[in-house]
Amino acid sequence: MKGKILFVAGLGVGYVLGTRAGREQYEKLTAQVARLWNDPRVQKQVDAVEEFVKDKAPEVAEFVGDQAKKVVTQVSGRKPAARTTRSRAASSRSTPPSSSSPATE
Numbered sequence: 001m002k003g004k005i006l007f008v009a010g011l012g013v014g015y016v017l018g019t020r021a022g023r024e025q026y027e028k029l030t031a032q033v034a035r036l037w038n039d040p041r042v043q044k045q046v047d048a049v050e051e052f053v054k055d056k057a058p059e060v061a062e063f064v065g066d067q068a069k070k071v072v073t074q075v076s077g078r079k080p081a082a083r084t085t086r087s088r089a090a091s092s093r094s095t096p097p098s099s100s101s102p103a104t105e
């Protein structure tokens with residue numbers, strides 16, 4: 001029983017000392033990171049990246065939209081609406097498909 005009490009007490013002391021030391025290291029690390037982040041050279045690069053992203057955002061959005069349309073086309077087996085204007089005109093002149101044929105739906 002004495003061994004268990006000593007073990008638990010040792011765990012408690014180790015935990016308290018470890019958390020204090022760990023907290024000090026954490027505080028040092030966060031101070032270093034804050035100093036680095038607030039450095040004018042780093043902020044200059046951050047501003048440059050922000051400007052680059054703002055300039056490229058419309059192109060990226062268009063690219064993502066086009067790729068999403070391609071994925072929808074591949075998954076559904078249908079052509080996107082913008083590319084089927086010719087087939088729509090042809091289908092509007094023909095008779096609608098009968099409901100007995102599931103392949104034409």
